[in-house]
Amino acid sequence: MDNDGCDEIIYGACAIDNNGKGLYSTGFGHGDAMHCADLDPERPGLEVFQVHENVRVSGDVAAGHMRDAKTGERLWGLPATEDVGRGMSADIDPRHPGNECWSIASGGLYTAKGTLITTKRPRSCNFAAWWDGDLLRELLDRNTISKWDYTQETDVVLFRADSCTSINGTKATPNLSADLLGDWREEVILSHVNGKELRLFSTTIPTDYRFITLMHDPQYRLAIAWQNVAYNQPPHPRTAPGQQNKR
Known part of the structure; x- marks a missing residue:
């Protein structure tokens, strides 16, 4: 800091x-x-x-x-x-x-x-994830990823993992959300409803932007560890993708 x-x-x-x-x-x-x-x-x-x-x-x-x-x-x-x-x-x-x-x-x-x-x-006040192809961040809550439509001022569901559930009771957080595969968008790990499996979900939406993996940001890498400490919070890089080019 x-x-x-x-x-x-x-x-x-x-x-x-x-x-x-x-x-x-x-x-x-x-x-x-x-x-x-x-x-x-x-x-x-x-x-x-x-x-x-x-x-x-x-x-x-x-x-x-x-x-x-x-x-x-x-x-x-x-x-x-x-x-x-x-x-x-x-x-x-x-x-x-x-x-x-x-x-x-x-x-x-x-x-x-x-x-x-x-x-x-937004209805969601929980987690965030870069999921689609633009530089705005999407919202992750329970087993659902949604996008804030800022013109209509409403949430639009992009993805729902129907076979999976969140953890931590009312906190309704994922097991983990992080840029695990390295293309700067974030994957989500959720528990299957049978309680016997972990499932990893990745976006299938193409993007026109290329950045190094978020894991190369030291704060983001630490954030993957802090995400499961105390009350889970979404990981944040020091500087968001695309911001570097605006400076």
Whole structure:
């Protein structure tokens, strides 16, 4: 996060340097969902989007807040009156730079700057995956991958693994989602409903874009490990495919 060549740890409200010393604490307490990457490419460095549980200490940002990953500086936030268990950040609308952000209590879809795009939001607040051929990210929830139609403001189902199910109860996450085959789109591993098999699904949709595998991004490779730690979260490369060419 601080560009010293070493990895730091973001653990909920706090950030820990590679030497074990604390970098900062937001004071907002525990959160069930968090996303760290270059969410706003118009700002230097990385950002964190996170939702929160304890509204007593985080009420004015509990529905989601964006902060500078290095310093912990709060950039913007959305209020809530109760525990917010799910929040998401992904580039799903090409009309706005960077990732869009939303949560189950956000009351709509927001830009990386915190500007309200629409009072509608995707039904999914769970995982994301690059699945089709464009540079926008699709949404993975339970055994279904959908695309946000930003013009009609609705979800469109692209793929459903009818023979498979998600794990982690109400969290409804995959066993794993990652760029396993190396063409920069992401595969999904799900459990078969018989409880005896794991099945790997890959997109069959062609693409006009070529990038190196996401596994060559050090943060993304770490994200495959963190995905199964605590509450599962989707992996994010430091910089999304295609963003490098825009800089």
